[in-house]
Amino acid sequence: MKHLKILPFFSLVIFMLSCNNSGSESIESELSTSNNQKTIGYSVINVYPHDTKAFTEGLFIKDNILFESTGGKGNKDDDNKSFIIKRSLKDLHPIAQINLPKNIFGEGISVVGNKLYELTWDEHIVFVYDAKNFQKLGELHWPYEGWGMTTDGVRLYISTGSDKIYIVNPTDFSVQKVINVTENGERLDNINELEYVDGYIYANVFQKDVIVKIDLKDGSVIGTLDLSDIKQKSGTDFNLGDDLYNNKVLNGIAYDSIHNTLIVTGKNWPNLFELKLQ
Template identity: 45%
Template sequence: MKNRLLAISITFLFAACVNNQPKAENTTASETLPAFMEYTVLNVYPHDTTSYTEGLLVHNNELFESTGREGFSKFAQIDLTTGKPIREHYIDKSIFGEGIAIFDNKIFQLTYRSNKIFVYDLKDFKKIAEYPWPGEGWAMTHDGKSLIASNGTSNLQYLDPNTLQLQKTLSVTDQNGPVNNINELEYVDGFIYANQFLTNNILKINAESGRVVAKADLTDIFAHGGKVFNPDQLPDLHEDVLNGIAYDSARGNFLITGKQWPYLFEVKFR
């Protein structure tokens, strides 16, 4: 009997000790903070200050840019060293052009509020097709299989590049929930890099889950790179916001610019 009472007492004592231990923190995916993504400016190139940048990409070692605003919207192949167009195509003056993607030797171009996607032949920039687009168009990239488009919300649309039909929707989230104003997109090795419009942040998004896994703050980018900038040539970052992300696979670096910025930065993220 004494042995049974002793065993019971030890059991209760052990349970009490366990209950008094600090509880393990219940960490869930929704509470995980994005990592801070540092960057280094490697080179600084000129950029046309009349370009209201909506999209930026590198295709076959060639730089392409699309610009917005009615009457000024175009896409062009750009000489990186001079910032000047090698060839360019202006669209209808009534249309506000948005982001572009190059896939299967075609240029796909979103429009802001015209509810259209234009398709051009990469070789001669001639328009070959036009598709309806519901709502606003902001930015576009591709993952080698699907076009990926943003409309300014927290959702990314995956599109069939042959029919432009919706395949799936990916919701972008962080520890606080949905992340809105997802803009300018670049797909790299399973991740989507995106500018969050009206911020100086670039987000690194897991392309499978939609989770923001890292974030870079480029507010001070004009103070980097070892270049002395003329203060009179610096943009107002409240109006001429960051809005250009292109991955150069040959160098393993990114090219970064913004709306009407005088410079384009070659950047390595860490």
């Protein structure tokens, strides 16, 4: 999600109005009217270092490689704030990195086949790369804001900061279906980073210390992972410094299918946390 540039109260008002305009307008949607939500317990089994300059927008694991995308715009005197980096999952050693132009705000990423797709926040551009060597292959158009993205291996799932998850054809980014996310029968806005796991989507909710588990059949939230106590459970204690607009929040979910764990982090956080769900 973007870096907010206005005072928190007014940003919330404008943000809510923008969410109301970001939905699919004529495509079939699914809306759940009931919910069987439960609390998901967890334990922290490993803590790893994380680059505090990384304003995390996307995170996933493929073939024992951890991919991460970051957001932010800069000027000629700044370091690149938006980049994609891949690291060996074994030791988190950097393997390759792509720096975006400093006027582009990078967002969620995902891989289908041998292609790596990257959303941008408000430029309506999707960058397409070779997932192995990071060579740029082309660009596609996305009509809405870009936030989070994940895949089931065939289709892409995209969030726009609203209550909607768009199911998209990766070839041309045409929308195949739209799912409205609901919690206890009410629409849940601010859906951000996404991770597809065994037919469900785990999603960050922007500016909340929770990850929700979404049933793709009807969009209902069937579980909530409350990570407000992750510092205590992990034995870490870190200060994120100046965060006037509450942007340095939990964001980033990667599923390790080999160990059946989740790796999570936040924007500019100093740590990655490996979680075992209960």
